[in-house]
Amino acid sequence: MTKTIIEIRGLRKDYHIGEVTVHALRGIDMKIEAGEFVAVMGASGSGKSTMLNILGCLDIPTKGDYLLDGVDISTLSKDELARLRNQKLGFVFQAYNLLPRTTALENVELPLFYDPKVKSKERMERAIKALDAVGLTDRMHHMPNQLSGGQQQRVAIARSLVNDPVMILADEPTGNLDTRTSFEIMELFQDLNERGRTIVYVTHEPDIARFATRNVVFRDGLIQRENMVTDRTFAKEVLKTLPVEIIEEFDS
Amino acid sequence: MSFSNLIRIAVRALVRNRLRAILTMLGIIIGVASVIAMLALGEGSKRSMREEMSAMGTNMIMVMPNFQRRGGVNLGSGSSMTLKISDVNTLRNEAVYVAAVSPEIRSSGGQVIYGNKNAQTSVYGASEEYLGIRKFSIKSGRVFTEAEEKSMAKVCLVGQTVVDNLFDEGTDPVGLSIRIKNIPFLIIGLLEEKGESGMGQDQDDLIIAPWTTVQRRLAAIDYINGIYASAVSEEKSDAAKAEIEEILRRTHKLKDSDENDFRIMSQSELMETLTSMMSIMTYLLGAIAAISLLVGGIGIMNIMFVSVTERTREIGLRMSIGGRSQDILKQFLVESIILSILGGVFGVILGYIIAKGAGSLMDTEAYVQTQSVVLAFAVCFVIGVFFGWYPAKKAASLNPIDALRYE
Ligand SMILES: Nc1ncnc2c1ncn2[C@@H]1O[C@H](COP(=O)(O)OP(=O)(O)OP(=O)(O)O)[C@@H](O)[C@H]1O
Ligand SMILES: [Mg+2]
Numbered sequence: 001m002t003k004t005i006i007e008i009r010g011l012r013k014d015y016h017i018g019e020v021t022v023h024a025l026r027g028i029d030m031k032i033e034a035g036e037f038v039a040v041m042g043a044s045g046s047g048k049s050t051m052l053n054i055l056g057c058l059d060i061p062t063k064g065d066y067l068l069d070g071v072d073i074s075t076l077s078k079d080e081l082a083r084l085r086n087q088k089l090g091f092v093f094q095a096y097n098l099l100p101r102t103t104a105l106e107n108v109e110l111p112l113f114y115d116p117k118v119k120s121k122e123r124m125e126r127a128i129k130a131l132d133a134v135g136l137t138d139r140m141h142h143m144p145n146q147l148s149g150g151q152q153q154r155v156a157i158a159r160s161l162v163n164d165p166v167m168i169l170a171d172e173p174t175g176n177l178d179t180r181t182s183f184e185i186m187e188l189f190q191d192l193n194e195r196g197r198t199i200v201y202v203t204h205e206p207d208i209a210r211f212a213t214r215n216v217v218f219r220d221g222l223i224q225r226e227n228m229v230t231d232r233t234f235a236k237e238v239l240k241t242l243p244v245e246i247i248e249e250f251d252s
Numbered sequence: 253m254s255f256s257n258l259i260r261i262a263v264r265a266l267v268r269n270r271l272r273a274i275l276t277m278l279g280i281i282i283g284v285a286s287v288i289a290m291l292a293l294g295e296g297s298k299r300s301m302r303e304e305m306s307a308m309g310t311n312m313i314m315v316m317p318n319f320q321r322r323g324g325v326n327l328g329s330g331s332s333m334t335l336k337i338s339d340v341n342t343l344r345n346e347a348v349y350v351a352a353v354s355p356e357i358r359s360s361g362g363q364v365i366y367g368n369k370n371a372q373t374s375v376y377g378a379s380e381e382y383l384g385i386r387k388f389s390i391k392s393g394r395v396f397t398e399a400e401e402k403s404m405a406k407v408c409l410v411g412q413t414v415v416d417n418l419f420d421e422g423t424d425p426v427g428l429s430i431r432i433k434n435i436p437f438l439i440i441g442l443l444e445e446k447g448e449s450g451m452g453q454d455q456d457d458l459i460i461a462p463w464t465t466v467q468r469r470l471a472a473i474d475y476i477n478g479i480y481a482s483a484v485s486e487e488k489s490d491a492a493k494a495e496i497e498e499i500l501r502r503t504h505k506l507k508d509s510d511e512n513d514f515r516i517m518s519q520s521e522l523m524e525t526l527t528s529m530m531s532i533m534t535y536l537l538g539a540i541a542a543i544s545l546l547v548g549g550i551g552i553m554n555i556m557f558v559s560v561t562e563r564t565r566e567i568g569l570r571m572s573i574g575g576r577s578q579d580i581l582k583q584f585l586v587e588s589i590i591l592s593i594l595g596g597v598f599g600v601i602l603g604y605i606i607a608k609g610a611g612s613l614m615d616t617e618a619y620v621q622t623q624s625v626v627l628a629f630a631v632c633f634v635i636g637v638f639f640g641w642y643p644a645k646k647a648a649s650l651n652p653i654d655a656l657r658y659e
Contacts (some may be wrong), residue, residue: 057573059653079576085652086574097569097656101268111573113257120256159573 004070005167005198006032011064013050013221015247024050025061026221037193038200039209039229042151042218048202049094050169051218055200056082056091056169068248086114090160091126092170094202096152098144104131104155105140111163130158133183133188149176155183161192168192170201180242186211209234253579262586265566269559275556276588277595280632283548284599285606287628288620290541292607294534296619301530304449305523310486311351312519313493315339315500318512333475334504334513338478340379342503353481354382355463359470364418364459366429371417375408375432375459377466378480383409385482388460393426393441401462404469409441409545411456424632431468437461475526489520490596501558545628549635556588556636560643561658567647568655577648581641588640595636596629605627 013025019177030038032038040048053059054066057073066073069088073081085091088213089094096106107128112118118126131140134154144152160168168189174182188213193199209215217224253261266273317332339343340355347353356378376382380395396407408430415425425439437459446455467473483492493516500514560567567580604620611618647655 006558019571053653056572059651060564080579082571082576082579091572097565097572099268099566099569102264106264110570113261114253114579116254130255163574171463174388222459240465 002033002035004031005034005036005068005201007065007067008063011051011054011066012062013047013054013059014062014127017233023221025054028064028221028223030216030223032198035196036194036198036199037211037213039191039212040200040202040218041204041206041215042224044204047221047235048218051079052169052200052202053107054117056089056090073159082114087109088166090163090165090168092153092156092160092168092201093129094171094175095124096144096156098152098155098159100144103141103143104136104147104158106156107144108158108162111159115163126162127158130162131155132224133161135184150178150181152178154181154185160225161188161214165197167198167200171197172202172204174203174205180239182208183235183239183242186233187239190235207233253582254555258579258582258586261583262590264317266587266590272555272559273587276552276591277370277598277637279548279551279555280636281465281511281599281602282524282551283545283632283635284358284596284628285603286548286602287538287631288535288545288600289610289618290616291534291608291624292603292620293315293610293614294530294537294630295624296607296611297614297616298527298530298534299619300524300616302523305519306385307446308386309482310519311480311482311484311489312385312494312525313350313483313489314517314519315481315496316515316517317475317478318515324624332477333398335476335479336474337467337476339500339503343479343481344363346499347481347492348497349484350481351484352381352385353479354385355476356382356478356479356480357463357466357471357473358563358654359466362432362459364414366418369418371414372423373411373414373417373457373459374459375466375470377461377463377471379463381481382460386481388446389444391442391444392424393439394587395441396462401464404467405462406435406437406462406469407440408437408459408461409443410439411443411458412445413454413457415442422430431640432459432461433635435469437654453565469549483518486520489518493518493521496561528529543627544553545631548632552632552636556639557643559597560584560647563659564647564650564655567644568650568652568658571648571655572652576647580648581644584644585637585641588637589633591631591640592636599632600625600629624649 008028008030011028012023015022015024022146028051040051042048050059054061058070060133075086099110105127108130109123112123123196126139131137134157136151136158139147139151144155146157154172157170157173160170174185177185184207189199189201203209208230210229211228213232214226214228218227316336317334330577337355340353343350343353355378359375359377362373362375364373368506372643373424379401383389383395390409395409396405400407410425418430419425426442428439429436430439431437443456448456467476481492483489497512497516503513505515607618607620
């Protein structure tokens with residue numbers, strides 16, 4: 001019934017720094033079905049970001065196969081990969097990577113500039129909608145340096161949503177957010193997931209990992225263990241139970 | 253990516269990096285402006301020099317006595333007596349390429365007096381053809397006649413400076429009598445003003461009298477100081493010069509082994525020498541301009557390089573959200589084209605202003621040539637665009653993630 005969207009076989013990634021070789025990934029085998037909601041966990045330096053970058057077609061593995069939607073990405077040209085990233089993938093960077101001196105709105109618009117089908121009016125509307133979804137309507141015209149870390153992160157998330165991707169890859173999307181905002185982001189992701197989007201995200205917090213359907217734990221460049229989430233948290237419900245007053249104190 | 257998107261992205265990027273854009277443009281502006289200004293000044297002074305020279309008569313040929321040296325010994329002042337009035341007559345009769353010829357006699361220590369005023373000036377003795385050869389003309393009065401020449405008449409023509417020095421303002425000097433070396437001379441004509449020569453010499457500070465009068469009454473010599481001739485046309489001036497040399501060697505009875513006892517200079521030769529000197533100056537200015545262009549170019553290069561290095565993260569981000577290498581390249585290309593065109597236009601305007609300003613300070617008409625504008629613009633444009641494009645190309649060939657991590 002379900003379709004495999006990601007299939008990885010014997011994936012390795014080495015970094016050479018002078019004489020030293022760092023084995024960031026040491027042979028990963030993994031399958032992700034379309035519509036899955038996967039949380040990747042693991043200690044710092046265990047290779048989570050490296051993995052996600054490769055999944056997002058931003059980096060190429062040293063060894064091993066990566067089949068995305070049944071297509072071996074090593075057979076795709078640079079331009080085809082760019083198109084893929086532009087139209088099928090949304091990526092949230094651990095370091096946000098917003099363009100400096102550029103408003104939130106323009107940052108979010110950016111992916112749509114590279115989509116020839118999107119006209120300028122539509123581009124603006126979709127960017128505003130994406131900013132709405134992350135609750136930043138009133139910060140639209142702020143520059144990144146006028147935004148808090150959490151707000152910048154939400155701009156980055158809005159940017160990953162704006163092209164309506166089939167798969168979202170998020171590297172610690174809630175790393176800088178307070179509990180309530182984290183849950184709101186998770187609500188957004190769960191919503192998107194409900195509507196068929198595949199989502200893979202990295203997190204350090206077991207709480208946040210429980211919003212996913214499956215957890216994968218990395219250790220030293222290998223998958224240590226995988227498990228389905230049995231007692232899944234649903235953001236909508238948790239948010240209702242959160243006392244509002246305390247949150248407002250957090251927010252301000 | 254559509255063209256309007258491309259322009260929008262490029263303009264946004266330029267606005268975002270205002271300072272850098274302005275600095276890059278400054279490099280282009282300085283380069284273009286200095287090339288244009290330098291070449292305009294060089295060309296301008298070359299042209300004005302040429303004009304002045306041709307105002308002095310391009311057909312003119314001068315013959316001067318040669319200081320004869322035999323065995324390295326200068327034979328002294330006697331050796332400047334090699335030219336005689338008979339030489340003038342021979343040339344007048346025999347030379348076919350010579351249209352007019354006149355002797356020139358210079359009287360030394362020419363003090364002139366009128367009433368209680370006196371002035372120092374040069375007194376030249378000549379025949380009436382002298383005026384035509386040296387491009388003098390009569391403003392009022394008349395030239396001396398052949399009869400006056402024969403009879404050593406004490407008549408003269410005066411230049412405006414002499415008039416200014418001797419007479420009250422507004423006086424018509426024609427018909428008045430002045431004393432040259434205590435001999436009374438009747439002024440029969442006033443010369444048209446010629447102004448300063450290219451060398452800054454006052455060409456109106458002179459008196460011209462019949463050569464017989466000057467030779468006998470003022471200088472008391474039996475030779476002449478020089479011969480002025482004009483060729484039938486500018487093209488024939490080399491032929492006329494050769495002809496004069498041949499005739500004079502013959503009449504002076506020089507052997508094949510003898511050196512000329514006279515020197516011949518033609519105005520067109522002089523002009524060539526000067527023009528080539530001016531060309532050297534123009535090349536020199538051009539070289540300075542080229543250096544400033546180079547410096548400007550290196551400036552552009554640096555800023556472009558630095559900016560692309562700085563902007564490698566931007567390039568990485570653009571690629572990671574779906575920009576293709578060619579989209580990135582086009583963006584940088586458009587950015588640098590905009591900068592180069594803007595910088596080039598401002599540079600041309602500034603160069604024009606500098607050329608005119610410096611020109612009026614230096615009292616020469618600066619002449620902005622289309623070629624120099626095109627050259628300066630093209631060089632800066634190529635440098636600007638190339639160095640905007642090349643580092644971007646390097647950055648765009650990286651993996652998105654490597655570009656993003658670039659530091
Ligand atoms: N560009 C690089 N050059 C060299 N080594 C790298 C590079 N990127 C990552 N590494 C190394 O690869 C290993 C995995 O790094 P990675 O960023 O994937 O860790 P991570 O699991 O995301 O850690 P964290 O939770 O701190 O973000 C680390 O040991 C790191 O030092
Ligand atoms: Mg990481």
